Amino acid sequence: xxxxxxxxxxxxxxxxxxxxxxxxxxxxxxxxxxxxxxxxxxxxxxxxxxxxxxxxxxxxxxxxxxxxxxxxxxxxxxxxxxxxxxxxxxxxxxxxxxxxxxxxxxxxxxxxxxxxxxxxxxxxxxxxxxxxxxxxxxxxxxxxxxxxxxxxxxxxxxxxxxxxxxxxxxxxxxxxxxxxxxxxxxxxxxxxxxxxxxxxxxxxxxxxxxxxxxxxxxxxxxxxxxxxxxxxxxxxxxxxxxxxxxxxxxxxxxxxxxxxxxxxxxxxxxxxx
Numbered sequence: 492x493x494x495x496x497x498x499x500x501x502x503x504x505x506x507x508x509x510x511x512x513x514x515x516x517x518x519x520x521x522x523x524x525x526x527x528x529x530x531x532x533x534x535x536x537x538x539x540x541x542x543x544x545x546x547x548x549x550x551x552x553x554x555x556x557x558x559x560x561x562x563x564x565x566x567x568x569x570x571x572x573x574x575x576x577x578x579x580x581x582x583x584x585x586x587x588x589x590x591x592x593x594x595x596x597x598x599x600x601x602x603x604x605x606x607x608x609x610x611x612x613x614x615x616x617x618x619x620x621x622x623x624x625x626x627x628x629x630x631x632x633x634x635x636x637x638x639x640x641x642x643x644x645x646x647x648x649x650x651x652x653x654x655x656x657x658x659x660x661x662x663x664x665x666x667x668x669x670x671x672x673x674x675x676x677x678x679x680x681x682x683x684x685x686x687x688x689x690x691x692x693x694x695x696x697x698x699x700x701x702x703x704x705x706x707x708x709x710x711x712x713x714x715x716x717x718x719x720x721x722x723x724x725x726x727x728x729x730x731x732x733x734x735x736x737x738x739x740x741x742x743x744x745x746x747x748x749x750x751x752x753x754x755x756x757x758x759x760x761x762x763x764x
Contacts, residue, residue, distance in 0.1 A: 501656035519626035542627035552637035573652020597647035598713030672696035
């Protein structure tokens with residue numbers, strides 16, 4: 492069974508990857524209408540069009556890095572270079588360890604660093620600028636930030652020596668889990684809390700989108716919540732105390748695409764990062 496899954500991701504068609512992205516957005520979009528966390532009074536289609544614009548730019552950047560990532564992965568596997576080859580391990584352990592390492596380097600680490608280096612933070616602000624966080628917010632990244640994340644994905648492949656089937660599996664899971672934890676859905680508190688001990692749950696990630704610190708500087712996880720708990724960046728704040736956006740941005744600009752594209756270069760936007 493496990494080998495069949497690996498074989499699938501080793502040869503996953505581009506159409507299937509597109510269906511995972513589009514299908515996830517559609518699924519959580521529909522669920523948001525049934526069990527919404529917040530009753531936003533907003534034009535959901537206009538909001539989605541802004542975030543889907545940035546989703547497309549993210550896809551373009553990732554496509555530009557695709558060949559380099561493939562070549563790097565093939566080289567690492569051929570030379571058994573990376574942490575995954577330090578000891579022999581069962582295939583299921585190899586898979587789990589690889590997912591954890593890719594999540595640590597390619598997601599948690601770059602996210603944490605983006606909050607600490609002003610140059611990178613100015614690009615990441617576009618993601619935090621959304622004042623109506625929902626499943627479409629998941630891939631709302633300035634093209635510059637998409638480059639940062641692609642570079643760290645490449646670094647993750649090098650560090651762990653991930654074969655391409657593992658990279659494809661990680662990216663597919665990442666897409667769906669990111670859409671899930673950004674989705675404007677209300678789960679029973681006990682269920683959300685239980686999920687958050689292993690995976691990043693909706694309530695857990697919403698804390699990260701609060702408009703001020705310390706919440707903004709917490710809950711950096713993408714798939715696994717273990718990194719926030721291990722490195723002391725976990726924060727629990729009840730969702731009814733949250734407000735989305737950033738205190739240094741004008742909320743009225745969050746759906747203005749030209750304005751958001753210029754945010755990293757706008758010297759009038761002050762930040763002490």
